Amino acid sequence: MPSLLPKLPPRGECPKAEAFPGPPANGYAFLPWLLMGTGAVIEVAKGKAGYPWLGGPGILAFAVLYGKVVFRAFDKKRRDERATFVLLGALAAVTYALGLGYGGSWLLFFPLLSLSCGAVLRDKRLGFVIMTLAVSVGVISGIRTGDPWSNMTIAYGTFMSGMVIAALLTLSETVRELRDTRQELARTAVEKERLRFSRDLHDLLGHTLSVIVVKSEAARRIAPRDLDAALGQVADIESVGRQALTEIREAVTGYREGSLATELDRARSALSAAEVEPVVRQSGPPLPAQAEALLGWVVREAVTNVVRHSAANRCDIVVDGTPERVTLTVTDNGKGAPAEPSPAPRIGGTGLKGLTERLAAAGGSLTAGPAPRTGFRVTAELPVDPKDTALDAELTTAPGNG
Structure with missing residues (x-):
């Protein structure tokens, strides 16, 4: 005789859950953005950058710090740890050093720094930090090139990188929480x-x-x-x-x-x-x-x-x-x-x-x-x-x- 009691949905499953877009599983989705630093790598490889013995290790340090930060950003517990903010601070120091020292294509590391900040900082601090980065890269670009349009372009790109990424990740996490809540409500209704x-x-x-x-x-x-x-x-x-x-x-x-x-x-x-x-x-x-x-x-x-x-x-x-x-x-x-x-x-x-x-x-x-x-x-x-x-x-x- 079939059971008259409702069947509980398996844990981890939710009806029509595939209709909800999920957030990226980890920081691998952010690694292709490192290609923005290709111009700086080419300058070092061709010897066009001054002090290549500093530029090369600087690019490597930036890439390592960037990878660590964006991977930690996808783990809520690790994202709020003090070590994550220390790594983010070190990434900012390397970015400013490379931008002030070389300028030009090296300033494209600022949008990547902004992206990292948007992935980690998803509260009231984000607006101030992103605005500071955008103004900073605009000023540095003006000092190095004297081209106002170049200043505006790099500043705008830096600002949008951080804000858009923060908005997308926050929205994705909200959708995931709503999906989990919906699943729990369904289970509770069946249990009642x-x-x-x-x-x-x-x-x-x-x-x-x-x-x-x-x-x-x-x-x-x-x-x-x-x-x-x-x-x-x-x-x-x-x-x-x-x-x-x-x-x-x-x-x-x-x-x-x-x-x-x-x-x-x-x-x-x-x-x-x-x-x-x-x-x-x-x-x-x-x-x-x-x-x-x-x-x-x-x-x-x-x-x-x-x-x-x-x-x-x-x-x-x-x-x-x-x-x-x-x-x-x-x-x-x-x-x-x-x-x-x-x-x-x-x-x-x-x-x-x-x-x-x-x-x-x-x-x-x-x-x-x-x-x-x-x-x-x-x-x-x-x-x-x-x-x-x-x-x-x-x-x-x-x-x-x-």
């Missing part, structure tokens, strides 16, 4: 639906099967002396089973809404079949559907615990409402707490724990523990007109969702 479905099954089947067992025992017990009464119990078992099938189908599709009156009637029938005297008292104004649905779940779970665990002969169900709040109390005179204790203080089995979370989401509360004299008591309080919209969303999407 799994939790909703498992709790619905617990509350539905736990109560229904308990009623079926109790009525079956009653039919077996009275059959030898009253066949008609036993057949009545069997008919009730058939009715409960059919109703359970309907409720399970509705729980799967998420459309089932509980009715407090219906649950109280079922509680009377289940308690009577278990030879527990039901005493039901209800007062107060009519309740909205959402509040009735939640209180219906409380009645169902509490009565199931009475039938299965209490060994009681009397159960009092009291609904006391006011225009602001409604209180539901289920008290038995049995032997005490349910058989399935929860780690949470004063709360019983899985069902009571789930109900506590449901009522809390709607602005209410649930307490469970020994009654003052003997037996066990469950008390639920709920606003008549909940201000928290979480209740409406929960009951609309999945009734009984905890």
Whole structure:
């Protein structure tokens, strides 16, 4: 039989994730930009540069520092380390030394320095640093060449290199974070639906099967002396089973809404079949559907615990409402707490724990523990007109969702 529970997407996968462009994986995408220094390399190779024994090692130092900086820029943790800024400072020192010493094509190292700054500095410091580099290269170019158009071109190229790269990398990281967030939200939604479905099954089947067992025992017990009464119990078992099938189908599709009156009637029938005297008292104004649905779940779970665990002969169900709040109390005179204790203080089995979370989401509360004299008591309080919209969303999407 195929599972009715939603399938969780594998970790690391997101539906249609390929629609989002991802950032470059590492600094290899920045290495081809080193070709901008080809003119300086040719000058050194042809001996046209003064002091080639300084120019050659300077180019090599620039290339090594540039590679280290851009590779560290793709690792968020390493990008923020002090060593990265030390390397960036050393790269700036080499760039200024080469530009002041040689000028001309050597000034093309400034756009590469700006690119490195844009990859590392992605905060308020970036604008000041890039502007400083652009002005600096313009001034150096003016000193070396005296050509104002050359000054503007190299300054503009330096400014745009840093700003565009910073914008692209920041955008790429934002897209990646949004993709990860989308994936996590999808996983969370599926996990919540799994939790909703498992709790619905617990509350539905736990109560229904308990009623079926109790009525079956009653039919077996009275059959030898009253066949008609036993057949009545069997008919009730058939009715409960059919109703359970309907409720399970509705729980799967998420459309089932509980009715407090219906649950109280079922509680009377289940308690009577278990030879527990039901005493039901209800007062107060009519309740909205959402509040009735939640209180219906409380009645169902509490009565199931009475039938299965209490060994009681009397159960009092009291609904006391006011225009602001409604209180539901289920008290038995049995032997005490349910058989399935929860780690949470004063709360019983899985069902009571789930109900506590449901009522809390709607602005209410649930307490469970020994009654003052003997037996066990469950008390639920709920606003008549909940201000928290979480209740409406929960009951609309999945009734009984905890």
